[in-house]
Amino acid sequence: MADEETDLHRAARKVVPHLDELIGERTPLELRDGLPPADDNAIRRLAATEPVVGEWLADYLDATGSGLRTYNPLSGDSELVAPSAVFRCPQGTLFWYRRFVGERPPRCPTHGVNLIRIDEGTPNS
Known part of the structure; x- marks a missing residue:
């Protein structure tokens, strides 16, 4: 040794x-x-x-141990996470993603207008 x-x-x-x-x-x-x-x-x-x-x-x-490491998945459903709601400025200069349900989008800092929600299937322009 x-x-x-x-x-x-x-x-x-x-x-x-x-x-x-x-x-x-x-x-x-x-x-x-x-x-x-x-x-x-x-x-x-x-x-x-x-x-x-x-x-x-x-x-x-x-x-750094060489012991066997295992993976235990978290309990619960393993479904896909729903995409976040997306909002945009009507002038098209800002896109904003909601982080959690119920979060209110801010006003566009450039134009001072409310952001509008982009629904799935609606063009981004």
């Missing part, structure tokens, strides 16, 4: 650039010396003495 890099070694190598922000005023060089490339126990000791580094390593290992 001398030439083999473990997940913990990879995580330790990735944390080194973040040591300044993680430990603040402490000298990062001393901690970099505490990250030997082939000693899992030394890396664990560093994580124990510097809890914020240990949390970073744990988060990294959790996020």
Whole structure:
């Protein structure tokens, strides 16, 4: 296992650039010396003495873990989402899409007129 890099070694190598922000005023060089490339126990000791580094390593290992990930679809109907209502300025300079049912369209900021709804099947011009 001398030439083999473990997940913990990879995580330790990735944390080194973040040591300044993680430990603040402490000298990062001393901690970099505490990250030997082939000693899992030394890396664990560093994580124990510097809890914020240990949390970073744990988060990294959790996020990059090789465990099986599954997909559970949300409950409910899997129907297509109805298209949003579209409104336009009568002068044709602005198109506005309603974000939720009941939202009132604004007035055209250029012409000061009410926007009109474009119904499905109606030409956009």
